[in-house]
Amino acid sequence: xxxxxxxxxxxxxxxxxxxxxxxxxxxxxxxxxxxxxxxxxxxxxxxxxxxxxxxxxxxxxxxxxxxxxxxxxxxxxxxxxxxxxxxxxxxxxxxxxxxxxxxxxxxxxxxxxxxxxxxxxxxxxxxxxxxxxxxxxxxxxxxxxxxxxxxxxxxxxxxxxxxxxxxxxxxxxxxxxxxxxxxxxxxxxxxxxxxxxxxxxxxxxxxxxxxxxxxxxxxxxxxxxxxxxxxxxxxxxx
Numbered sequence: 579x580x581x582x583x584x585x586x587x588x589x590x591x592x593x594x595x596x597x598x599x600x601x602x603x604x605x606x607x608x609x610x611x612x613x614x615x616x617x618x619x620x621x622x623x624x625x626x627x628x629x630x631x632x633x634x635x636x637x638x639x640x641x642x643x644x645x646x647x648x649x650x651x652x653x654x655x656x657x658x659x660x661x662x663x664x665x666x667x668x669x670x671x672x673x674x675x676x677x678x679x680x681x682x683x684x685x686x687x688x689x690x691x692x693x694x695x696x697x698x699x700x701x702x703x704x705x706x707x708x709x710x711x712x713x714x715x716x717x718x719x720x721x722x723x724x725x726x727x728x729x730x731x732x733x734x735x736x737x738x739x740x741x742x743x744x745x746x747x748x749x750x751x752x753x754x755x756x757x758x759x760x761x762x763x764x765x766x767x768x769x770x771x772x773x774x775x776x777x778x779x780x781x782x783x784x785x786x787x788x789x790x791x792x793x794x795x796x797x798x799x800x801x802x803x804x805x806x807x808x809x810x811x812x813x814x815x816x
Contacts, residue, residue, distance in 0.1 A: 697728055
C-alpha cells in the first residue's frame with residue numbers, strides 16, 4: 579500500500595510536509611538536513627517512520643533514533659509496529675531498542691537509543707556502525723543537546739557521519755538559555771532559515787485547527803466545602 583493512499587485527510591500538515599521533503603530527496607534533491615519544529619503533542623513521532631522511506635528507496639541502509647528518555651525509547655520502537663502508522667504510511671519497517679551494542683540493528687532496519695547511552699559509549703560501538711552503513715540519524719528533542727556540551731561531544735561524530743539528519747523538537751529554547759547544538763543563531767535567537775536544508779514548522783494554532791491536540795480550558799470554582807478527617811471530625815473551609 580502506497581503512503582497516503584486513502585489517508586490524506588488524516589495526515590497532519592507537518593507529516594505531509596515531511597513526506598514532500600522525502601519525496602524531493604528520492605527525486606534527487608540534495609537535501610540532507612531536515613529540522614522539524616512541532617508543537618508538543620502534534621505527532622512528530624511519525625516523522626522518523628516517514629524518513630525511513632529513504633531506506634526503502636535505497637538511499638540509506640539504517641535508521642538511528644536518539645531520544646532523551648528510556649520511556650520514549652520504548653514508545654519509538656512500538657511506533658514502528660503500530661498498525662495505524664503502518665496503514666497510514668504504508669510501511670513495514672521495524673527498529674529495535676539498543677544500548678551501545680555491537681550490530682545494534684541486528685536483523686532489523688534500525689535502532690533507537692538515548693543521549694545518555696551515547697554519552698557512555700566508551701567503545702564507540704554506535705559510531706563504528708555509522709562508519710559501516712549509510713544512516714538516517716534522528717535526534718528527538720534535540721534541544722537537550724547543548725552546543726559544545728557533554729552530549730554534543732558524543733552526538734556530533736554521528737551527525738558528521740550520517741547520510742541524512744532529522745532534527746525534531748517541540749521547543750527551541752533551553753531552560754538555562756544556553757545555545758542548542760546544530761542550530762544557527764542571529765541576535766541570540768534561533769534562526770531556522772539557515773539551520774537546515776528543509777524546515778518544517780507546526781504551531782499550536784495549526785495543531786488545534788487540525789484537532790491534533792485538545793484545547794485547554796481553565797475553570798475557577800469558588801465556594802465552601804466540608805470534609806471529615808480520619809478521626810471523624812467535620813471540618814470546613816474555602
